[in-house]
Amino acid sequence: MSPILLSLSAQRCIRAWSTVKTEHACPQLYTALHRRACSSVAPRITTHYTIHPREKDPRWEGVEMERFADEADVVIVGGGPAGLSAAIRLKQLANEHKKELRVCLVEKASQMGAHTLSGACLEPSAFNELIPDWKERGAPLHTPVTEDVFSILTEKHRIPVPMLPGLPMNNHGNYIVRLGNVVRWMGEQAEELGVEIYPGYAASEVLFHEDGSVKGIATNDVGIDVFERGMELHAKVTIFGEGCHGHLAKQLYKKFNLRENCEPQTYAIGLKEMWMIDEKRWRPGRVEHSVAWPLNRHTYGGSFLYHLNEGEPLVALGFVVGLDYSNPYLSPFREFQRWKHHPFVAPTLEGGHRIAYGARALNEGGFQSIPEVTFPGGLLIGCSPGFMNVPKIKGTHTAMKSGMLAAEAIFPKRSVFFPPVFEGLHVPEYSEMLKKSSIWKELHAVRNIRPSFHNYFGLYGGMVYTGIFYWILRGKEPWTLKHCGMDAHQLKPAKDCTPIDYPKPDGKISFDLLSSVALSGTNHEGDQPAHLTLRDDSVPVDRNLALFDGPEQRFCPAGVYEYVPLDTGDGMRLQINAQNCVHCKTCDIKDPSQNINWVVPEGGGGPAYNGL
Amino acid sequence: MTGRVLVGVKRVIDYAVKIRVKPDQSGVVTDGVKHSMNPFCEIAVEEAVKMKEKKLIKEVVAVSCGPQQAQETIRTALAMGADRGIHVEVTGKDYENLGPLQVAKIFAALAKKEEAQLVILGKQAIDDDCNQTGQMTAALLDWPQGTFASEVTMEGDKLKVVREIDGGLETIKINIPAVLTADLRLNTPRYATLPNIMKAKKKKIANMKPADLSVDIVSRLEVLKVEEPPQREAGMKVETVEDLVAKLKEGGTI
Numbered sequence: 001m002s003p004i005l006l007s008l009s010a011q012r013c014i015r016a017w018s019t020v021k022t023e024h025a026c027p028q029l030y031t032a033l034h035r036r037a038c039s040s041v042a043p044r045i046t047t048h049y050t051i052h053p054r055e056k057d058p059r060w061e062g063v064e065m066e067r068f069a070d071e072a073d074v075v076i077v078g079g080g081p082a083g084l085s086a087a088i089r090l091k092q093l094a095n096e097h098k099k100e101l102r103v104c105l106v107e108k109a110s111q112m113g114a115h116t117l118s119g120a121c122l123e124p125s126a127f128n129e130l131i132p133d134w135k136e137r138g139a140p141l142h143t144p145v146t147e148d149v150f151s152i153l154t155e156k157h158r159i160p161v162p163m164l165p166g167l168p169m170n171n172h173g174n175y176i177v178r179l180g181n182v183v184r185w186m187g188e189q190a191e192e193l194g195v196e197i198y199p200g201y202a203a204s205e206v207l208f209h210e211d212g213s214v215k216g217i218a219t220n221d222v223g224i225d226v227f228e229r230g231m232e233l234h235a236k237v238t239i240f241g242e243g244c245h246g247h248l249a250k251q252l253y254k255k256f257n258l259r260e261n262c263e264p265q266t267y268a269i270g271l272k273e274m275w276m277i278d279e280k281r282w283r284p285g286r287v288e289h290s291v292a293w294p295l296n297r298h299t300y301g302g303s304f305l306y307h308l309n310e311g312e313p314l315v316a317l318g319f320v321v322g323l324d325y326s327n328p329y330l331s332p333f334r335e336f337q338r339w340k341h342h343p344f345v346a347p348t349l350e351g352g353h354r355i356a357y358g359a360r361a362l363n364e365g366g367f368q369s370i371p372e373v374t375f376p377g378g379l380l381i382g383c384s385p386g387f388m389n390v391p392k393i394k395g396t397h398t399a400m401k402s403g404m405l406a407a408e409a410i411f412p413k414r415s416v417f418f419p420p421v422f423e424g425l426h427v428p429e430y431s432e433m434l435k436k437s438s439i440w441k442e443l444h445a446v447r448n449i450r451p452s453f454h455n456y457f458g459l460y461g462g463m464v465y466t467g468i469f470y471w472i473l474r475g476k477e478p479w480t481l482k483h484c485g486m487d488a489h490q491l492k493p494a495k496d497c498t499p500i501d502y503p504k505p506d507g508k509i510s511f512d513l514l515s516s517v518a519l520s521g522t523n524h525e526g527d528q529p530a531h532l533t534l535r536d537d538s539v540p541v542d543r544n545l546a547l548f549d550g551p552e553q554r555f556c557p558a559g560v561y562e563y564v565p566l567d568t569g570d571g572m573r574l575q576i577n578a579q580n581c582v583h584c585k586t587c588d589i590k591d592p593s594q595n596i597n598w599v600v601p602e603g604g605g606g607p608a609y610n611g612l
Numbered sequence: 613m614t615g616r617v618l619v620g621v622k623r624v625i626d627y628a629v630k631i632r633v634k635p636d637q638s639g640v641v642t643d644g645v646k647h648s649m650n651p652f653c654e655i656a657v658e659e660a661v662k663m664k665e666k667k668l669i670k671e672v673v674a675v676s677c678g679p680q681q682a683q684e685t686i687r688t689a690l691a692m693g694a695d696r697g698i699h700v701e702v703t704g705k706d707y708e709n710l711g712p713l714q715v716a717k718i719f720a721a722l723a724k725k726e727e728a729q730l731v732i733l734g735k736q737a738i739d740d741d742c743n744q745t746g747q748m749t750a751a752l753l754d755w756p757q758g759t760f761a762s763e764v765t766m767e768g769d770k771l772k773v774v775r776e777i778d779g780g781l782e783t784i785k786i787n788i789p790a791v792l793t794a795d796l797r798l799n800t801p802r803y804a805t806l807p808n809i810m811k812a813k814k815k816k817i818a819n820m821k822p823a824d825l826s827v828d829i830v831s832r833l834e835v836l837k838v839e840e841p842p843q844r845e846a847g848m849k850v851e852t853v854e855d856l857v858a859k860l861k862e863g864g865t866i
Contacts, residue, residue: 068807106806110626110646181644201806222803231806276635312635355632521646523628608629608646 043573045537048529050599067218067232072104075216075235077203079107080116081396082382083241084186085130085403091193093411103195104233106219108202110604112187113180115583117272117360117612119304120179121171121287126400139185143176143309146285153293158344166471168391168446171287176306178611202603206248207232213424214238214377220602224527237425238378239406244361245585246384247599258372264486265365265386269586271336271557272318272612277352284309294338297458299325303339322364323487323590327497331554334502337510349509357519358612359557361585363388367447368483374431377424381406387439391449398439405433445475451483491592494549513559521608522582524601530578531601539595540574548592555590558582582607615729616671619660620719621653623678623685624739637837639708649685652734654801655794660732661693668766671695675722677715679703683817690812691804697817709831716748721825723753735760735793746793756786759793
């Protein structure tokens, strides 16, 4: 075809088509080619300074960019179970040995626990180690598990699966908790021990010494009209506990090449609601899990429903969908809403009302995806590197244990803290302690369960594998199965898939997206650039919408991404409603073009979960 | 004026959070819910700090009445520039029944005790929307009041206040000492940045109880019931004006 005679848009189309074939190999190259080929102006969506630096922006000339700096011994990024465990353990050791140690913890949520979301069935092992008298101190672990039910669901029926002891999902000895309340309580314990906790301040930048080691972090700048620079917190060693798919961790992986000997992390999205139900249906201590319907056998995922026992008839229920799903028409939120109508689930919810909603991505990579966790000046703990035991669906106890090990590795090196150093402290002992710990053994034993789902029989093949190799052989098989690569590359083009016909929400058991988002209490101050940044503003319409029918409008649990018609009438544009964001990180993970880069917004913004 | 300013700050449920009524209909759920400083109180603190920066007043004292967590709100005010704080401890049932009249009595007593020249409050709190505390405080102290202030300037030994009223803007001149209540357009509050929060930890917050001020906080009001507003019902679309009139007649509206 002679390119001279073709129209401009056809030319663009052909170039886009030919570069699609190479994009899997080198997505960066695709973007550069496309920019050169594109002669029309791409819509301006992203204004964030990580994409458009302020040094080159004339509007920022003359603005005071100097930052106040302070020194601490250890700075911890993230106030979740891992970060707080590390903080508490450090202070316990310091008080035990009668040493001074300044530990500062920054957390982007406005109060501890406000961004915490988990099922959760907590294994108290890490708690027993960290705070043995947790019961006397009033830790909110009120609901021991009394009943454990596992089902395979079909559209109208249920096949019960016996919960034999030894199966990874068995919950004997565990507690059903509201993890947000546990985190809040841990925050109080940490403050009592002398940890400086600063909720409402997000770590937005990693600072480096001249030699490339980590010097500390800087908190976010605030405002545009009324502008204030963030603050620098320097530390001898910085602990990063940002949770699943942390944004600073992403930068650290690249800078220190921490992922060169491990597989890419794979993820799932977990959506959760809390319901106040009819007392007659309330069975405190009951744990229900299900797999299969409404997902097909090739889509990993399942549900949970826990009856809490904290004085009122409260249930926590939710749905997890593996983000390696291939159908771009799949909407995890709508699968969740659809599941609630199953004849085994709906009766529990009848007569009740919903009081909370939230969503968060979680790790599924397990053992194969653990990166290097130490580097000069810092360490990674918790779900950030990813210690979740996937078949058990528990990651809190391993996250806490990793935080404690980090503290125990750092503390003996405190003699290096004086005099001030000009290079970050490297603590490789942490990595060695991890490899010798219970976390490693546990994750090694279950390493093949999740990858075993990638077979012709999908879910059922995986269950057979689990039965034989885990239940009987305890994971001692000599081979290690691989994952399938990055979740973002698993989507098939929209033309090869069938749209899913989801039922309309009935307003009593299932609900629409926007009323759910309102229930999360999420909000972001208006005077800031949108924190969902695009590396290339033209990619959403030109690639995501063209090839995959815009999957971001379906996988975002908060309705952030919308494709709306252009004012001129022809064509669509991507609208990013950044204010709705619930900080789940799914878009950063699942975007097939890996074009979306989630950066932290101003501290204090985001969801306002209450004991979720 | 080289005096002292008292600024009242209230800890309220954050404006973006969805409110839930307690099952026993006695109030709303507050346990664990995200709270923050009342937006109008932020504006009041900002105005006080601005006046201090202009050297019009010497000291800004932030006051809050409530349980232990009210101290966080006072810390935010200290981080914005207040010099010290006073926490009047009111807990439990007393706190649930605490209303504008009791708070006004507390502020009046404190203003006298601290020999304040000015009391600045937010015009109303976003949880009860009462819009009464400022006015009641002024009445108890027998001081002039500049409410709904959108601009405040010092003119000699008097205050010129531009007030936002229904008809537009009203400018008044009042004597000092006085009570001001801040409206939305008075200023844009500054952020409480982390270095200031760290410095605020060193500033003093005095603790006291209403009894220490000889204030009786027994409420004269009893809340009988709190319930959600009725669910919005679906509307109806009609094709012509005649249909509209017919439907209105049917419904008994006309």
